[in-house]
Amino acid sequence: MYIRRVTRKNKDGSVTAYLQLAHNEWDPKAKYAKAKVIYSFGREDELDRAVLERLAKSISRFLSPEQAFEAREAIGEAAEFLFQSCKRLGGVWMLDQLWRKLGMDRILQQLFASRHHQLDIERLIFAMVANRALAPSSKLAMEDWVREDVYIPGLSQVASHQLYRAMDELLAVQSELEYQVYGAVSDLLNLEVDLLYFDTTSSYFEVDPSEAPEEDTFRKQGFSKDKRPDLLQVVIGLAVTRTGIPIRCWVWPGNTMDMTVVEQVKKNLIGWKLGRVISVIDRGFSSEENLRMLQRAGGHYIVGEKMRSGKAASKEAMSTRGRYHQVRENLHVKEIIVGDGEARKRYVLVYNPKxxxxxxxxxxxxxxxxxxxxxxxxxxxxxxxxxxxxxxxxxxxxxxxxxxxxxxxxxxxxxxxxxxxKYDGKYLIRTSDDTLSPEDVALGYKQLIEVEDAFRTLKSTLELRPMYHRLEDRIRAHILLSWLALLLVRIVEVDTGESWRKVRDELQRLALGHFSSKNGDLYQCTEITAKQRQIFAAVGVEPPPRFLEIQPNS
The missing domain is CATH 1.20.1270 (Substrate Binding Domain Of Dnak; Chain:A; Domain 2)
Incomplete structure (x- = not known):
């Protein structure tokens, strides 16, 4: 069966053509096949070509892609473009657009402007951040990842030694980078920094302690929050806003005690001129010296108290009679004042019936x-x-x-x-701020879980560990890159209301095809789904265009 074109010559010498759907039938008398017209489409110059297009599409539904291609090739209409490769695009595109929206590219370019690098350090740093968020791997494995697996705007390939060089350069500008990133993020997202949550965790190395060099003063054995006291580790601190955005990170030797880091954290944050800041910290930091430190420069604290610590004030707070006030479902609070004058201490006892x-x-x-x-x-x-x-x-x-x-x-x-x-469902909180209501104190401390969520994302989704770096500077740079990745990931999670794993899996289905022809190369995206558009819209960035790049031959 086929479509044939027949012509008729008119008296005035003009030619009229007709299109017909026909198939050949054997004529036993004539001893050859004759065309039998099944349907006539009419005159060619009056034909509605959409009819033929619909017919062609309906027929192609019953052909495999290979058969459809062979059919077009048989009539001299083979596709002009050859499909060369396909790379993942959605996740990298989202992170790159958010990276630029926050001004991270501009900040890094300014910081490295005076160094006159031949390499684009900013693109190398972004590639490592994107890799940590999308497919955590070693720097050596990143060579294949950049070249074969993903499309990174402005970076087609990379060498591992270039990535290590970029890590060293990044660490050299860490202090200024953290300050500028905080300023850009807080302005753009209108962050509320009246409550800052701080906590620490540890991360270990796959190194036998007996094999560690004597001069290694950074990787140490200490109290492991990963339940791996047999391995060397470092201690990591995070300052997080009430919405879960990590604004700064710290790294200390693995044997550092929690009680000793508050002074450095406080000094660093005072330098940022945050104004009135109430630090929310866990029970492990509640020494009197740390609490006095947090009150310097007009600061305040909300801190968990150990109910069985043996402190006289804590015992008195727990034994004080009074009614609980229900402020929310499963949240009852009781305000307690212990002592008078300068010795006065304000506690909030919280009870959760469930x-x-x-x-x-x-x-x-x-x-x-x-x-x-x-x-x-x-x-x-x-x-x-x-x-x-x-x-x-x-x-x-x-x-x-x-x-x-x-x-x-x-x-x-x-x-x-x-x-x-007596202690079931209860926890004791102490605060230095008399302006906060008991409900705000309780809810503020309860949100300390945001730091725990950030640590969980850092260790599981971003695969912070295991770490194999040996040099202190490389360890610090690795954690700094992980913090930048965590910053982007948490912003996406807050904006979309979904976990990064779900967002990442959806976006990674958006791919970029590379097609070539005698006229040049074409880079085309797969069709964007409604869910993908919803994610891009929630974060406030534009999705990639259908044709990302066209490279005509000169």
Missing amino acids: EAERQREERKKLLEKLQAELDGLKQLSHEVHSKAACRLRSHPSYGKYLRQLKDSTLRLNKQAIRDAE
Whole structure:
């Protein structure tokens, strides 16, 4: 079956053409095939060509792409362009547009302007930040990633030694970079910095401590928040706004204690002239010296207090009678003032009924298991009994609920159980700011979870660890790059209301095809989905154009 064109010569010498749908049938009398017209489309010059286009499209639905191409090739209409390659575009495009929207490219170009680099350091730094956010890998693996996997505007290929050089240059301008980035981000996003949340975490290295060089004063063993005390580590601090935007990071040797870092953090932030800042910190930083430090230059603090710390003021606060006031569902607060004059301390005791019920249920299950263990001791021989009893007494969860009788028999400690019940669903907060309502104090401290979320993103999504760098400067630069990636990621999460993993997976489906012909090269994007457009709109950046680049042959 085919479309044929037949002509007729008119009396005036003109020619009229007609288009027909026909197929050949064998004529047994004539002994050859004759065309049989199935349908006549009419005169060619009067034909509605859209009819033919619809017919062609409906037929092509029943052909494979290869068959459709062969059919066009058979009639001399083969495609002009050859499909050369396909790279991921959506994630890099989003990060690059946000990077430029924040003015990061301009800031870095200004900082490196006087250094007269032959390399585009800004593009190298952005490539490492994008890699950390999209597909964390080593600097050597980034060579293939840039060349084969993604399209990075202004950077088609890179060498690992160039990336290490860019890391060194980045660290040299760290202080000014952090300050300018904060200024650009706070102005653009209108950040509220009256409450700043601060916390620390640790990150380890895949290095046997016995193999570490003696001159290594940075990678040290210390209290590991990753539960890897057997490995060398560094301590990382983050200052985060109430919406979860990380505005600054710090790095200290792995054996640094939390209590010793507040002074440096405070001094660094005072230099930024943030105005009235209330620092929200966890219980690990609540020494009196740290609290006095936070009040310098007109600052204030909201800090968690250990309810069983043994401090006289904390004991008095916990034992003070008074009514709780419900301010939100599952949030009850009680304001407590301890002392007078300069010794006056303001506390807020917070009670969460739902959390209290959860803790009671967990303790009930734990005590049932413990009682079963105690019942099982009676069936054991003397030597085995002694070992099992020692194991129970030293158990981190069971031991606090046990007491030993004079005959060495173990029993449940009912007084310890009653004492534990007093703390169910409660936490104690101390603040130096008298202008904040108890509700604001409680909610402010509760949002300290934003820092924990930032650390979780840093370690899991951005794969901060494991780290293999040995030199202190490279370690600091690696964490600085991770902070820049975290900054972009958290802005996207806040704007879209979705996790970066979901956003990243959706955007990475947007690809860029490279087509070539005798006339030049063409770079065309796949069609943008409604979900992808929604993401770009939420972040306030333009999606890529359909044709990203056209390179005609000269």
